[in-house]
Amino acid sequence: MVKRLLACLLGVAIALPLTGCWNYEGLDQLDIVVGIGVDYDKENRLFDVSYDIANLTGAEKKGGISSKMIHAQGKTLADAAANAKRNEADRLFFGTAHVLVLNQQLAREMGILTITETLLREGEYRETMYVVISQEKTAAEILERPEEMSGIMSVTLIDIISEDKDVTGTTLSTQLYQVYNVLNSTRKSILLPVLRRVERGENIVPDINGTAVIRGETLVGFLSPEQSRYALFIEDKLDGGVITLSLSDTPTDDLAMKIFSNKTKKSYTYEENKITVNIKTDTSVCIVENQDYMDIRNKQITEQIEETAARMIEANIKSLVSTMQHEFNADVFGFGEMIYRKDQKLWNQLSPSWDEIYPTVEVEVSAKVEVMNTAFTK
Amino acid sequence: MFNFFKKQRKRRTQVMESSIEKWNGTLEEQRIQPPLEGSIAACKQIFSDMDIIRYRILETGGDTPRRYFLVFCDGLVNSEIINDNIVKPLMLFTPAESGETMDMLLAEVIQVGEAATADTFRDVVESVTAGDTVLFAEGCSQAAILNTKNLALRSIEEPDNEKVLGGPREGFTESLMRNLSQVVRRVHTSEFKIKMLTLGRRTQTPVCVCYFDSLADKSILEEIFRRLNKIDIDGMLDANYITELIRDHKYSPFRTTGYTERPDVIIAKLLEGRIAIFVDGSPMVLTIPYLFIENFQSNEDYYFNFFYTSFARVLRICAFVLTVAVPGLYIAVVAFHQEMMPLQLLVRVALERQSVPLPAAVEAMVMLLVFDVLRETGIRMPSNIGQALSIVGALVIGQAAVEASLVAAPMIIVVAATGITSLLVTKLNAPIIFCRFLLLVSASAFGFFGLTIGVSLMIIHINNLTSFGVEQTALSGSLRFQDIKDIFIRAPWAEMIQRPARLTGDKTRQAGGDGNG
Numbered sequence: 001m002v003k004r005l006l007a008c009l010l011g012v013a014i015a016l017p018l019t020g021c022w023n024y025e026g027l028d029q030l031d032i033v034v035g036i037g038v039d040y041d042k043e044n045r046l047f048d049v050s051y052d053i054a055n056l057t058g059a060e061k062k063g064g065i066s067s068k069m070i071h072a073q074g075k076t077l078a079d080a081a082a083n084a085k086r087n088e089a090d091r092l093f094f095g096t097a098h099v100l101v102l103n104q105q106l107a108r109e110m111g112i113l114t115i116t117e118t119l120l121r122e123g124e125y126r127e128t129m130y131v132v133i134s135q136e137k138t139a140a141e142i143l144e145r146p147e148e149m150s151g152i153m154s155v156t157l158i159d160i161i162s163e164d165k166d167v168t169g170t171t172l173s174t175q176l177y178q179v180y181n182v183l184n185s186t187r188k189s190i191l192l193p194v195l196r197r198v199e200r201g202e203n204i205v206p207d208i209n210g211t212a213v214i215r216g217e218t219l220v221g222f223l224s225p226e227q228s229r230y231a232l233f234i235e236d237k238l239d240g241g242v243i244t245l246s247l248s249d250t251p252t253d254d255l256a257m258k259i260f261s262n263k264t265k266k267s268y269t270y271e272e273n274k275i276t277v278n279i280k281t282d283t284s285v286c287i288v289e290n291q292d293y294m295d296i297r298n299k300q301i302t303e304q305i306e307e308t309a310a311r312m313i314e315a316n317i318k319s320l321v322s323t324m325q326h327e328f329n330a331d332v333f334g335f336g337e338m339i340y341r342k343d344q345k346l347w348n349q350l351s352p353s354w355d356e357i358y359p360t361v362e363v364e365v366s367a368k369v370e371v372m373n374t375a376f377t378k
Numbered sequence: 379m380f381n382f383f384k385k386q387r388k389r390r391t392q393v394m395e396s397s398i399e400k401w402n403g404t405l406e407e408q409r410i411q412p413p414l415e416g417s418i419a420a421c422k423q424i425f426s427d428m429d430i431i432r433y434r435i436l437e438t439g440g441d442t443p444r445r446y447f448l449v450f451c452d453g454l455v456n457s458e459i460i461n462d463n464i465v466k467p468l469m470l471f472t473p474a475e476s477g478e479t480m481d482m483l484l485a486e487v488i489q490v491g492e493a494a495t496a497d498t499f500r501d502v503v504e505s506v507t508a509g510d511t512v513l514f515a516e517g518c519s520q521a522a523i524l525n526t527k528n529l530a531l532r533s534i535e536e537p538d539n540e541k542v543l544g545g546p547r548e549g550f551t552e553s554l555m556r557n558l559s560q561v562v563r564r565v566h567t568s569e570f571k572i573k574m575l576t577l578g579r580r581t582q583t584p585v586c587v588c589y590f591d592s593l594a595d596k597s598i599l600e601e602i603f604r605r606l607n608k609i610d611i612d613g614m615l616d617a618n619y620i621t622e623l624i625r626d627h628k629y630s631p632f633r634t635t636g637y638t639e640r641p642d643v644i645i646a647k648l649l650e651g652r653i654a655i656f657v658d659g660s661p662m663v664l665t666i667p668y669l670f671i672e673n674f675q676s677n678e679d680y681y682f683n684f685f686y687t688s689f690a691r692v693l694r695i696c697a698f699v700l701t702v703a704v705p706g707l708y709i710a711v712v713a714f715h716q717e718m719m720p721l722q723l724l725v726r727v728a729l730e731r732q733s734v735p736l737p738a739a740v741e742a743m744v745m746l747l748v749f750d751v752l753r754e755t756g757i758r759m760p761s762n763i764g765q766a767l768s769i770v771g772a773l774v775i776g777q778a779a780v781e782a783s784l785v786a787a788p789m790i791i792v793v794a795a796t797g798i799t800s801l802l803v804t805k806l807n808a809p810i811i812f813c814r815f816l817l818l819v820s821a822s823a824f825g826f827f828g829l830t831i832g833v834s835l836m837i838i839h840i841n842n843l844t845s846f847g848v849e850q851t852a853l854s855g856s857l858r859f860q861d862i863k864d865i866f867i868r869a870p871w872a873e874m875i876q877r878p879a880r881l882t883g884d885k886t887r888q889a890g891g892d893g894n895g
Contacts, residue, residue, distance in 0.1 A: 012831060016824070024822070026738060027712050028731045032724065054725045056732050065725050095717025096724060126717065155721065 030093035032056075034067065035154030036129075037101040037139035038077070038115060046073045049080040050140035051092060052099075052154045067145055067152040077118050094124040099154045099161075100176065101132045101139040101195065104212070104219060111217035116180045127177040130161050133212040133219065135196035142195050146204045153206075160208055161193050169232055169241025169259065170225035171208050179214075186337045186351070189215040189330035191231055194222060215330040223320075230320045233281055233313065234333050236264035243285065245309050256289035257309060260372050268338050270346060276362040277335050279317060285309070286373045296371075306369045313367040325359040335361055406500045414445050414516045420499055421449050421514075431506065436468055444473045447514040449502070454509030456528035463489035464511060464524060480513075480520040488513070492525035504582055529553065534560070537639035537661065539804065545681035549639045554584050554658035560641040561588065561654075569593075570648075575606065577657075578614035585614065586656040588644075593651040593882050598846050602653055602666060617662040620655060626844050631809040634845040636665040636672050643677045651882025667845035667881060671865050673805045674698070679868045688867035695866065697802035700795065701810055702836070705742050706817035706829050708792045712738045714825025730786045739822035741785060745793045746818070748775055750811065753797070848880050860885075 035052035048071065055068035070088065074080030084092050100119070102112055112131075119125040134142045145153040161173045171193040182190045191211040198207040210225040223231060232238040238259060245255040262283045269276045287296055287305070296302055324330055331337075336354050340347040350357055405424060410417060418435070425431040434448040446468055450460065471487045484493050496502055502512050502521055509527035534556075536542075537549035550557045558572060573587045585606070589599060605624040614620070617637060625634045636652075638644060639661050644654050647665040655664040674694045679687040711718050712727060719727065731738065752771045759767065779785040800810050813836050820828035843850040852861065860876040863869035875888040 008835075015831075016827070024713050024737075024739070024825075025716075026731070027716060027724075027728045028734065030716065030728070032716075032728055034721065054728065056725075056729050065729060093716060095715075096721055098721065124717075152725070 025093075029090050031070070031088060031090045033092050033094050033097045034152050035099040035101065035143050035157065036094075036097050037103075037134070037143045038106065039103045039138045039140060040106045040110060041073065044073075046075060047077055047080050048073050048138075048140075049077060049084075050143055051084060052143045052152070053092070054152055064150050065152065066150055067154065069140070069144060071140070077115065078122065094122075095126065097126060097154075098129055098158045099132060099143075100129050101134050101142045101157075102192075103139040104133050104135060106139075107133055107212070107214070107219035109218070112179065112214065112219075113183055113217035116176055116183075119176060120180055125176070127175070129176040130158060131174055131176055131179050131192055132157070132161065133192050133194050135194050135209055135222075141197060142206060148203050149205070157195065157206060160195075160206065164193070164208060165232060165237055166240040168208075168225075169229050169238050171211050171228050172231060172235065172237065183214070183217055185334075186340050186347075186354075187331050187334045189213065189328075189332045191223070191228070191332055213324075213328050213330050213332065215328060220328050220330065223323075226316075227320050227323070230313070230316045231332070233262065233264060233317060234266070234279060234321070236262070236266075238262045238264075242288070243309065243313075245305065245312060247308065254289070255287060255294075255305065257285040257369075257371075258288045260284040260286055266333070266335075266338060268335065268342075270339075270343070274362065275335075275339070275350075275357070275360075276364060277338075279321075279363065279365045281313060281317070281365075281367045283309075283313070283367065283369050284372045285369060287371060302371045306371055309369040310367040313369065314365040317365045317367070318363060321363045321365075325361065329355060329359060331358050406503060407498065409498055410496070410502075410514070410519055410521050412517045412519050414447055414514055417514045417521070418447055421447075421502070424499060424503060425449070425506070434465070436465065438469060438471065438473065440472055442473050445516045448511055449506055449514075450511040450526065451506050451509060454507075454529060455511060455526040459490065459524075459526045459528075460511055464513065464526075480515060480518045480522050483513070483515060483518075484522055488522065488524060490524040490526070494523045495520040496523050507582075531556065540639055540643075540677070542676070542678045542681070545677055546640070546642045548641060550641065550661040550663060552659050552661055554586060554656055557641075557656055557661070557663065558586065558588075561644055564641065564645055565648075573603075577606070577609055577611070577620070579610070579612045581613045581615070583614035584658040585620070586658075587653060588648065588656065589653040590648055590651070593649065593877075593884055594653050595651060595882060598667060598848070599653055601846050602655070606655075614657060615659060617655070617657045617660040617664050620657060621664060626846065630839070630843065631812045632670075632840065632843055632850075633673070633805065633808075634668055634843065634850070636668040637662045638665065638677075639663070640677060646677065646680065649887075650877050651884070667848040668850065669845070669848070669878070669880070670840060670843065670850040673803060675864075675868075680871075684868050684870045688869075691868060692866060694802050697799035698806060698810070701797075701799040701803070702813045703817055703829070703833070704792055704796050704799075705746060705814060706821035706832065708788070709739050709742055709818060710821040710826045710829050712788075713822070718826075727786075727788050730788050733783050734786045735784065738786075738789070739818075741789050742792070742818060742822075743815075745785060745789055746796065746814070749793050749797045852880065 031051075032054040033051045034054060037050035037052070039048040039050070040046075041048045051070045051072070052067050053070060055066050070084055070092075072080045072084035072086075074083045081092055081094070100115075102115065106112075116131070119129070120127060132142070136142060142157070143153055149156070161171070164171050164173060172191045174190060174192050179190060179192070192214055194209045194212045196207050196209045197204050208225070209222075210228040211223045211231060212219055213221045213223060229238070229241060239261065241259050243257045243259060245257060247253050247255060262281060264282075265280045267278045269278070290296060294301055296305070321333070324332055331354070335358065336347070336351070339350065405420060408420070418433070421433065430452045432450055432452050436446040436448065438444045438446075448460070448464065467487045467489055480495050484495070496505065496512070497520055501523065505512055505523040509529060511524045511526045513522040513524060531553050532551055534548050534551055536547045540549070548560065550560065562570065562572075569591045571589055571591050575585050575587070576582050577585045587599075587602060587606070602624070606620070609620070609623050611619065611623065621633075621635045621637070627634060636647065638647075644663050644665065648654055652665045652667065655666065657664075674691055676690075679691060712731070716724055734741065736744070752767065752775070755767055756764070776790055780787050780790060796814065800807065803810070816836070817829055817832040820832035822828070824831070841851050858879055860874075861879055863874050864878070876885045877887050879885055
């Protein structure tokens with residue numbers, strides 16, 4: 001009995017240091033950080049970090065909880081986080097931080113890999129944090145709550161970013177670990193969502209504005225929301241959104257098609273020292289707006305619509321890929337990765353000069369659109 | 379000083395020993411001798427200072443005068459039987475010249491159905507205190523034990539702690555014989571065996587082991603008798619005495635024998651190959667062996683539609699998990715791993731926890747104790763002051779404490795959830811309290827890690843439980859499909875064509891499959 005008890009205790013004692021953190025920390029002694037904004041003060045060579053925290057001190061128990069901003073400066077991110085405690089009663093708790101907003105200047109000049117690396121190295125940060133580029137002057141502005149909005153600003157941002165691909169389909173939500181993984185893979189480039197602030201009537205509201213192209217680790221350019229949709233097409237991440245099909249010059253003739261589902265397959269062929277990438281999309285849509293009152297019950301007409309839409313998608317995808325190849329020279333869609341996965345030998349041969357080969361890759365796109373239903377009204 | 383106490387103790391033990399000797403001593407061991415005077419004197423000495431014992435000496439006249447001596451205990455006997463069926467025939471009886479044996483008297487004179495003869499005074503004492511009348515006759519070396527029992531008993535009612543909506547309503551009472559009658563009248567087969575024995579040195583309580591001969595596992599039966607025979611206790615007042623004396627794991631809070639107050643449940647369990655132990659004076663009847671899942675089974679499960687009852691059973695199992703784990707889980711999340719909670723929930727909980735003075739762990743322990751105090755009070759207090767308790771419980775503890783920010787509202791919700799769910803599985807009330815505090819303490823010390831360790835220990839312990847050599851859970855070993863049909867769900871009767879394999883060798887419950895096929 002004593003032996004068994006001792007064995008149990010020994011087991012527990014050995015296991016204790018193997019586990020994660022087990023410090024008792026009362027919830028009332030923590031500041032719940034929901035969003036982090038990173039700016040860089042070039043003059044003083046200091047990181048200027050803004051923390052969007054849940055404001056509990058002034059909150060009414062029955063009303064909603066709003067957020068509050070804390071700013072701190074430091075030579076590094078960890079330094080800034082430690083400095084934040086100087087003015088606060090409670091320690092900042094990062095386990096709940098869901099959004100990381102990066103200054104575009106910082107992303108352009110310093111690169112984002114150091115920041116993502118630091119956050120991943122530190123135990124407390126979430127690896128599933130959404131990484132966003134701010135198109136405003138500072139990252140803090142994005143996190144700032146417009147006066148007429150209640151609630152926690154970062155939560156609003158999370159919802160905007162994470163639900164985009166199902167509803168709007170104009171940006172790629174990317175999480176912290178993905179940024180690190182992809183930038184360290186053969187792609188070496190990634191698309192990040194871009195946020196800005198726009199005026200809507202009297203209010204200033206956050207707005208998602210396409211994606212930012214990161215190559216290596218620095219920001220090289222932006223894609224418009226429309227371009228970003230085709231990036232989603234290529235990445236096979238599109239689950240919603242509306243495509244507008246212009247059939248003639250008059251805008252009233254436009255046809256709105258809601259995307260039901262989309263399946264994209266990418267493959268490549270290597271012949272005579274030439275790489276050709278095939279992108280095949282298979283999209284199911286339903287027609288939701290038919291302003292021209294076309295007879296969409298007629299099969300010929302729907303086939304015609306399908307054909308036109310497919311050509312449009314093909315053209316847009318082609319132009320996007322070509323932008324990536326020639327303007328940014330960023331392999332965001334992982335053409336190299338495809339080769340690496342399928343034919344290691346070939347990749348070993350190509351990889352040293354991949355940056356030169358990539359722009360020459362031929363791309364063939366074949367799109368298929370199927371009108372699932374035509375949403376009749378009586 | 380110490381010597382004095384020692385002496386005192388010595389003297390006291392001596393006094394006790396001598397009194398035991400007086401009771402169990404030589405006189406009782408003696409055989410009954412033919413001279414009636416001797417028997418009268420012996421009885422009067424044995425029952426000295428027991429003022430409810432009644433003696434009656436009868437003398438029949440006629441040519442051959444004969445003397446009889448009756449002993450019985452007032453209050454336990456039916457005096458009509460004594461008058462009409464014992465005294466009257468004896469008075470009218472004309473004895474033969476040669477004298478008669480007790481057997482002859484029983485055969486020809488006494489008009490009592492249940493009668494036996496006794497040779498020693500020990501039998502006499504046991505019978506008289508049980509409500510029988512003992513008859514001595516001049517010249518007989520035996521006494522007659524005549525059943526004249528008339529015990530005051532409560533009527534058959536539905537047991538309070540096993541109330542059901544459907545199914546039979548009757549429950550056991552405190553009378554062993556009546557309990558047995560309730561069972562026997564539902565089973566018309568000679569396979570149903572009833573073995574009597576007596577336990578309790580002083581109380582001499584009748585105990586009875588019942589089983590179906592062809593269904594019960596003989597090795598388990600043997601083991602039961604072995605353990606029962608090892609019992610040497612002075613009193614046997616309730617079935618729980620046996621439960622604790624014969625259990626496999628002496629110090630485990632989990633049950634290793636089942637209990638019920640309902641005859642229908644007993645028969646259902648016997649039909650699965652279990653063995654039942656009845657104890658006189660206790661409406662609780664034990665069933666052996668006990669499987670862990672029986673904690674979650676209810677007789678109603680078999681009387682209602684199986685969809686409904688399967689859902690209810692899953693609910694009970696969930697309730698057990700919840701009531702044991704929720705306080706620990708709450709502490710682990712709130713005090714250690716805040717990032718595990720959904721953001722909005724965390725923010726709300728954090729808001730409630732602001733300005734609460736006690737740390738969450740202490741708060742949880744205090745509140746759980748308060749709940750247990752309230753629960754215990756509810757059981758112990760006289761029922762007519764119940765309202766006061768609910769006012770104190772709901773108003774003071776609930777509302778006032780939260781409004782004064784002494785206790786966080788989520789904690790109240792946790793305690794309420796814990797308390798309500800614990801009432802769903804009453805058979806596990808002891809282990810629930812024990813395990814809940816184990817998990818709470820380990821979670822308060824080490825967060826989720828401690829919780830995991832605690833849960834592991836709990837699962838290991840449950841998995842190690844046996845009941846008379848039968849594994850209570852069948853987590854290890856081969857799994858049979860038929861056995862699953864009555865665990866997490868209750869399969870329709872047509873599907874349960876076999877008995878639980880661990881309990882009996884005779885597995886076939888329905889030989890012909892279901893009634894439709």
